[in-house]
Amino acid sequence: MNDDYLVAITAIPARDPVLRGRQGIPLPLEGGLVAYPYAGVLPSGLGETALATERVRYVVYRRGTRSGGVIVGSSAFNGTDSDRAVLSRLRLAGAGAAGCVRPLSFTSDQSGHVDVDAARRAGFERYGYGQSIASYPPQPFVGPGYHCQGGIGFRVEPGETLLRPWRPQGVGTSYLTHDGITIKISGPRKPLSRRDPQNPDEHPMSLLHESRIIYYKSRGVGPSYAPAGVREDDSWSVELGLEENSRMEIAFPPSIVGYRFLQRLEFVSKDDPRCGRDFSPSANGG
Template structure:
């Protein structure tokens, strides 16, 4: 019914000069899939093994191997052979000879148009200004027209030093004729059944492998995000994104109570940088505390005969990118939410309690 209400409006917009309705509609997001390792991902003759503690995330033309320790992103491209072999080309910074004599060229060119659009949905790995490499995907040097099939590879861990070679060598030239090897292009084209290959689409599971590890963390532990952290205790479970990602909400659960924490994308800052004892809740005066009353009993808000919980929204920080939002149910479930606020503390970069760094 809601969609029918908007049909006259959409029809009117379509009649505006210059096709204004079409001009303002954003392109649809690319399909996203995720699967947990172990499995193999292939492109051309290259393969990379996804380990049991990792996942693969496919978003349009990009695939990423993700674990708590880091991210490796890749997308196929066809490049002129001369551009890779001349000092003024995309490989002007040097070449790595990997195993099986596979070559990886330092890449300073642009991403293909499709990958550039998809990278908006897969920021880690192909971030602006990051170090990238172009790796041969076929053993033969070049096609008759001088073009070479390559894989552009990026990672937040790349720094342009010889240490990058160890990450690049996870790609092996052993995919020709390999069975059980998933090719991301087949997923993007719709020629591979995702379920049969062990992949889940993001819309089908909010905790899908492209964003979350397979199981929540069991307390006791410590969770960090964007310059703040908090302890969680025995009997509590934390469902949080891969530590190498900057996206995604975290969920702390104890019994039937759940606290949702979103953000911050940029590190939160103390109001007084010189006050080491400042509590993050001191930023509450810069944003807000909102109570939402229950909307009623039964469907569509709650099961039949059950009153929907009211809820609290606590926002810490003035700037949107460095704001932490905490949501939790009111009533008898609220104590866990307020306890999390009290447990918050500012954490320094590299705090050992945070585990793997968040890129």
């Protein structure tokens, strides 16, 4: 997964009939692998991932065998020979291959003991907001820069950090941090737009719906959705958008930082050049 395309891979369970329906011309890959275009059924129990939704998929396995394969989907696939650029990144790896990332690696201690409970929580406790750790780069982007989200854009000032989902994930939840204060920006599902298309100076706060500025009081230590023993902070929430199921929510702890951030918001068009790449890859590790 990176900022240009997403890759999803799932192993084919033993004796799963998923290989039936294999079709197309084989695409030899380096390292003794071969890929076939695949339009058959997906393994049972596969969740709603990019692998399940992408139309172009491949089944890849060791050349000369018909078992031990994986199904690969990517937002970069288009069914042409250019798909080889993604597929060529696959390599055979033994059971103890050095450097391989394994699901529970980051929750084990120095002795190798795995804390299963910690593993279950790791996906949503790293940033404390219920988001999958795989949806984000390993480190936040560092300002200055510009970020566009659902028809709304804003500057990221020098010294601020922005944690946003990888681009192929689409609109998600972003976190802007200023001097230790984090502002959460969620949604919207559909891009927001001016109420008055003829007014180029309209501010996004015009989309405030029925005074949807809400103060949430802290409920103490360890509420149901907070890590055990951690106090839930009180917070403000501002909702922008007239459509009930597609609004942008901006949440922040009581601070002038949050309200000053609201002043930065502005409407952006889908072809606004500032939205093309909001930060320099070289400055943020790729």
